[in-house]
Amino acid sequence: MGKLIPLQKLIDLDELQAIQNSFASTVGTSSVIFSPEGVPITYFSNPTGFCSLIQSTDEGKKRCFQCFMRMSRKALKLKEPKILYCFAHGGHFVAPIIIEGVHKGTMFAGQFIPHDFSPEQLKDIEKLAGEINLDPGLLLEKARNMRVVEEDVVWNYSALLLHIVGVLAKLGAQKAGLRRGKDELQKARDELEIRVQERTAELKQGIIERKEAEMTVRKERDTAQRYLDISGVMFVVINSDRKVRLINRKGCEILGYREEDIIGEDWFGNFLPERIRDEVIGAFESLMAGDVESGEYHENPVLTKSGNERVISWHNCILRDEEGNIQGTLGSGEDITGRKQAEEELKKTNQELEKAVDLARQMATRAEAANIAKSEFLANMSHEIRTPMNAVIGFTDMLLDSDLNDSQIDYAETIRSSGNALLSVINDVLDFSKIEAGEMDFEKIDFDPELLVYDVCELTHPRIGTKPVEILCRIGNNLPSHVRGDPGRFRQVLINLMGNSCKFTESGEIELSLDVEEEKDDWVKLHAAIRDTGIGVPKDKLSAIFLPFQQADGSTTRKYGGTGLGLSICKKISKLMAGDVWAESRAPVNQQVPGSIFHFTAWFKKAEDKKVRRFTSVSLSNKKALIIDDNQTNLDILIHLLESVGMRVVALGNGADVVPTLRNALESGDPFDSCIIDIHMPGMSGYEVVKQIRNPQTSIQGFQSTINNQQSSIQSLPVLALSSLMERDAKKCGEAGFDGFLSKPIRRKKLYKMLERMIGKRKVEGKKDKAIKEKIITQYSVREEMKRSARILLAEDNPVNQKLTKMMLTKAGYQVEVADNGKEAFEKYTSSPENFDLIFMDIQMPEMDGFAATREIRKQSTINNHQSSIKRVPIVAMTAHSMKGDREKCIEAGMDDYITKPIKRELVFKILEKWVFRKGFNEF
Amino acid sequence: MNFKELAENLGLEEDEYLELIDLFVEVGKTDLDKLQSGIDDGNAEDVAKSAHSLKGASGNLGLMEFFQIAKEIEEKGRNGQLEGTAEAAQALKERLKAVAEFSRNA
Structure with missing residues (x-):
């Protein structure tokens, strides 16, 4: 029975469409029914803008329908409904409609997504748009407005719809069965009149069955009506003449009228606020004209009986009759007035917050500006204070060098220490403001x-x-x-x-x-x-x-x-x-x-390991220095410092006179040995002066002399930079042509060491090409070079200790020569004594022990002493542990000190400082 | 024996230290032979000398147990009392072997 009859013949499609539509309007869920051959047999009720757009191109429609078929087959295989996701990531409740064991069609309900599309899905959709000839931007916009519903909700609604469709189909099948029975009856009447009685009885039976079927349909309709009534959503059907045909209980509740006061009334004229009336009518008319299949989701207020407005969120779709003529619209609306109010309040709060943040930002900017101004002021003040402080400390130093009685010395020292304390406070303040101003x-x-x-x-x-x-x-x-x-x-x-x-x-x-x-x-x-x-x-x-x-x-x-x-x-x-x-x-x-x-x-x-250079120091006594500073106080201090070590000083207050002065001195056969220039001078700065000195044109220009000795030429003159500013720009000084750099206040020992170093270097280098520019000397590099230049003779027989000690000393930066025993140490040292600054001597050694080797070395140097000026080399014993009497034995043998093994770096340095550096450099 | 730590204590890289250890093992063998023959011959001065060398090297390398034993032998040698030095020398031999083993596997 009914096996060959298609679904559309079993079911009253209008009825089915009406049920689909009412579902769509209440839950916003669209639905459609496809034949097993993949042809839709009902309209898509309330399709989403997203799906409609995809189906609007031939390619899109083709893909969409192919996908529906795929999903249909899948659900059919399972023999039960299933929620499946289509090629465009939309969700669908897919249910095969099986009547009496035969697949009659497939219901699709949904066009939903459980969550907003993910970024990956949106990327897919963008790609899809290109493939189906759509504007990606437009499709993405629709995708963003896609309805979001939970799977469970869709499932429940759709299952109900499916149930209704199933009942309708079953009824249809029974009806079809009746129609066929009627045909057979007709045939039988033609053939066998005698069976009229039977046929009449059969017919009667059919009438009863039909009545029963009609009853069932009515019952189903009642169920649908009840469903509409309990819905929490407003539900309105408006005829094309703008009159209300149907409204559910919720609708009446929102508007505050009774159902009979609404039905048959002009919807737009009575239930909408006047200001939006024309616009909404326009939208309605374009729906009526069939321009669009369904209204977009939108929010519009309604006017209640009490004159208030409620904001409603609407879903609209078109209603058609059997011929497909547009009859009106069906709208479902949710009252979102409360939510809107909350949103408004949130917006207002946000605006207030933004205002507050703005104000705070303005205040912060102002505060920051004030802070920078303060830091700049502090930096300037500190500098202004430092300048006179230089004089205070410098002159106190000079005062202390003069003949003073005890209490005067005490007073002067108090001034000096207070001055230094004040200077350090100022330095702190200056540093602090520099850091604050981000200028450090x-x-x-x-x-x-x-x-x-x-x-x-x-x-x-x-x-x-x-x-x-x-x-x-x-x-x-x-x-x-x-x-x-x-x-x-x-x-x-x-x-x-x-x-x-x-x-x-x-x-x-x-x-x-x-x-x-x-x-x-x-x-x-x-x-x-x-x-x-x-x-x-x-x-x-x-x-x-x-x-x-x-x-x-x-x-x-x-x-x-x-x-x-x-x-x-x-x-x-x-x-x-x-x-x-x-x-x-x-x-x-x-x-x-x-x-x-x-x-x-x-x-x-x-840092890379530096090349080792031999440090040669010279006596400053009787050396000639030219000093240039615009500040007379500074000149006085410098003159005092330099003269106190026996130097001859010429002072200038102006950079322009420097080169002529140097030239005159050279011509008169008493050239300068060094030059000290203040960097910050009005007129010609220290940088400019040194550039002039280094310029070969300047040196030779107008100077015809037989003295062609590079050593005394102006160009290679050692020039030291001085600055009272906190700028410690060693690099800039080096580039300008300075050989050394010192910052004020001047520490006298550093000044002397640097001058010794510079003049000594010049002496050694002689005619060396100036293009191979040496690195600028700073107060740090002087001592470093001393350390690196220290050469140590290590006498140690034990190979392990020898190797270990050599490794350690080399790592620390010293130069090490090794002797395996006392005899070798003696030979190595006496063959070239000028090559060693210090000897580390193990005591217990084969061939010749440490004591004997020391005695031999001392004896040898006494013999040679009157012919060579070699100074006494310090010999330091290395003992495993200090045994009683060892020290005496060491001193007796002619050693100077002893050190306990294993050797520690800081001890090595102390020894060197004590026996090599102090002796060599503190003699002035 | 944690060579890495011992090396760090001396401010050396591990492979530098291992180089020193190998040298120590080599030199140590000769010293131990000398020590043994000194003990065999009853020559206290030779015993003290070779033990002194072993003591110095091991102490510098931070091998403190080895150092301690060598130190005791040296003192006994200086005092002319060689009792128990044979056993101590045996202990040093074993330790040196262990150090060699350890270095090979390091």
Whole structure:
């Protein structure tokens, strides 16, 4: 029965369409029914803009229908409904309609997505648009408006719809069965009249069945009506004449009218606010004209009986009669007034917030500007104060060099130390304002961190005064001999932290240790720790002390003084060097020694090993110097400093006179040995002056002389730069042609060392090509070269110890020559004594032990002493452990000192400083 | 024996340290032979000398147990008392072997 009859013959399609439409309008879900051959047998009810657009091109429609068929086959295989996703990522409830075991068609409901399209899906859709000849932008816009519904919700609605379709189809099948029975009856009447009675009875039976079927249909309709009534969504059918044909209970509730007051009334004239009426009518008319299949989702208010407005979110679609003529629209609407109000309020709050943020931003900008102005002012002030301070300190130094009685010395020293203290406060303030203004810059020069640490310890020493405090220094064995960075800043932090420890330590010790913490490619992270046995820092103040203008507590400032800027500057400098400064503290509990450890880390670039050059120093006595500075005070200080080591000084206040003065001196046969120029001068700056000196034209121009000795020519004159500014621009000075650079206030020892170094270098180099420009000398490189130039003879027989010691010394940057026994050491040294600055001598050795070798060396030099000027070489014994009497034996044999094995780097340096550097360079 | 740590203590790279260890093993064998013949001949001065050399090298390399034993032998040699030195020398031989083994596998 009914096996060959297609679904469209079984079901009243209009009825089916009406049910589909009412579903669409209440839940917004579209539906369509396809024949098993893949042809739609009902219209798409309320299709989404997205799907309609895809189906609007031939290619899109083809793909869409092919996909529907695929999904249909899939669902058929399962013999049950399933939610499937199509090629455009849309979701569909796909249900095969099976009547009496035969597949009659497939229902598709949905056109939904459970979540907004993902970015990947949107990318797919964009691609799809190109393939089906659509504007990607348009399709993406529709995709973004795609209806989002949960799968469960779609499933429930669709299952109900499917049930209704199933019932309708079953009824249809029964009806069809009846029609066929009627045909057979007709045939039978023609053939066999005698069976009329039977046929009549059969017919009667058919009438009963039909009535039953009609009853069932009515029942189903009642169910649909009930469904509409309990819906939480407004539901309105408007005829093409704009009159309301149907409204559900929710609709009446929203509008505040009874159903009979609405039905038959003009919808637009009565239930919409006047201001939007024309626009909505326009949209309605274009629906009626069939321009579009369904209205877009939109929000419009309705006018209630009490005169208020409610905002409704609408879904509209067209209703057609059997012939497909448009009859009106069916709209479902949700009351979103509450949600809208909330949105409005949120918007308002957001606007207020934005206003507040704007105001805050303006205030911040103003505050920042004020802060920069303050920092600039501080920087200027500091500079203005520094200039007279130079004079105060310089003249106090001069005063101290003159004949004074004890109390006068005391007064002058107080002035000097107070001046230095004031200078350091000013430096702090200047640094702080520089950091605040973001103007602190860092140099990149190679320096020896080991030497720098010794330097810091040495400089810190005077700050202890008479307190029983010992300063210790520890150098990690892994410390590279050179790193590249800003030695000035590194030193500044160390000095500050050490100074801090000195201030707060009354007795005990302060230890500065430096080691490598981490290495990465070309970079090395150094870690300095300053441990003291001072008063310590309370745990809760450990981080506050690094804030500007803060000390552990207010009374500290009164008792110990200080700006409270030092640690904050240290912290900031460390951060700018990619490191940190922090503190830990031990409280004085359980009889533990209290104290603090301050840590400082910073990253440096690894430096290449430098070539070793021999350092030759000369006496400054009777050397001639030309000094140029526009400031008479500075000139007076310089004259005093230079004359006190026996130099002859000519002072100029103006850069323009420099070259003529140099030329005159050369012509008169008493040329200058060195020149010191202030960088910052009005008129001709120091840079310009040195450029003029270095210019070959200047040197030769108008100067016809038989003296063609390069050594005394103006061009190769050693020139030292001086600056009272905080600029430590060594690089710029080097490029301009300076040989050395010193910053004010001048430390006299440094000045002397640099002059010795420069004049000595010139002497050695002689006619060397000036194009091979030497690196500029800074206060750091002088000591470094001293260290690198130290050559050590190592006498050690044990191959293991020999190799280990040589490795260590070489790593630290010294030059090492090895002798396997005392005899070899003696031979090596006596054959070229000028090649060695120091001998490390093992005691127990075969052939000739350390004592014997030392005695031989001493004997030999006494013999030669009257003919050569070779100075006495320091010999230092290396002993495994200090045995009683060893020291006496060493001294007796002619040794100068001894060192315990295994050798430590810092000890080696101390020995060298004591026996080589001090002797060689502190003689002036 | 953690060579890496010992190397770090001396400020050396591990392979530099291993080079020193190999040298130590080589020189140590000769010293140990000398020590043994000194003990066999009852020559206290030779015993002290060779033990001194072993002590110095091992101490520098941070091999403290080896150092301790060599130090005791040296002191006994200096005092002319060789009792127990044969056993101690045997202990040094074993330790040197262990160091050699360790270095090979490092």
